[in-house]
Amino acid sequence: MSQYKNLEEKIKKCCKCHLRGTCLNVVPGEGDTSAEIMFIGEGPGENEDKLARPFVGAAGKFLDELIAIIGKKREDVFIANILKCRPPGNRDPLPEEVEACWPWLVEQIKIIKPKLIVLLGRHAMERFFPGQKISKVRGQALRREVSEIGKQVFYVMYHPAAALYQGSLREVLIADFKKIPKVLEAIDKKKDMPINYVEEKVAVEENKQEALF
Numbered sequence: 001m002s003q004y005k006n007l008e009e010k011i012k013k014c015c016k017c018h019l020r021g022t023c024l025n026v027v028p029g030e031g032d033t034s035a036e037i038m039f040i041g042e043g044p045g046e047n048e049d050k051l052a053r054p055f056v057g058a059a060g061k062f063l064d065e066l067i068a069i070i071g072k073k074r075e076d077v078f079i080a081n082i083l084k085c086r087p088p089g090n091r092d093p094l095p096e097e098v099e100a101c102w103p104w105l106v107e108q109i110k111i112i113k114p115k116l117i118v119l120l121g122r123h124a125m126e127r128f129f130p131g132q133k134i135s136k137v138r139g140q141a142l143r144r145e146v147s148e149i150g151k152q153v154f155y156v157m158y159h160p161a162a163a164l165y166q167g168s169l170r171e172v173l174i175a176d177f178k179k180i181p182k183v184l185e186a187i188d189k190k191k192d193m194p195i196n197y198v199e200e201k202v203a204v205e206e207n208k209q210e211a212l213f
């Protein structure tokens, strides 16, 4: 069994928090387990819970459209969530649920090793950039050190569901998405930089994060 499949089996059997008692299915995530881009949303909703697949409802349809803008299909990327089980009534995740689920996300990231992690929405952003405002950091590539993972580049965006409720965000999301290929290029360029360049920048930035451009 592949390393990822092995992890997926463990995630499916997880009972570390009470959400497993109320959800229908565990939704570990899906896609290319060696993808360059990994998307992280909040948690499964009703449709995802029924089908055991991430982003398959209305927000998922919009996410598919956004992924097509950068010339990719959902099978080319990896899509996961902060929570693997649906909170009842789609309420916000509780801190203890996020904590209980966090090691699974860490293991997924360690196996996939994405070049870029796209954080969809406030809850995903909060896990990696606590205290930040999404309106301030969206559309920016940020590199930071995460103790369990190491240095990683993130790109924060509004959640696709937000555009379904607030039509004006649709264009913002589309514009932010169109910048992703440039972000990937910038990451490649920075790789050629001497390592102390990155170290220095990371060390001096407030909150240990660095805007790539």
Ligand code: URA
Binding pocket: 041, 042, 043, 044, 045, 048, 053, 054, 055, 056, 057, 059, 060, 081, 161
């Ligand atoms: N919203 C999310 O954050 N994740 C899903 O999988 C579906 C909707």
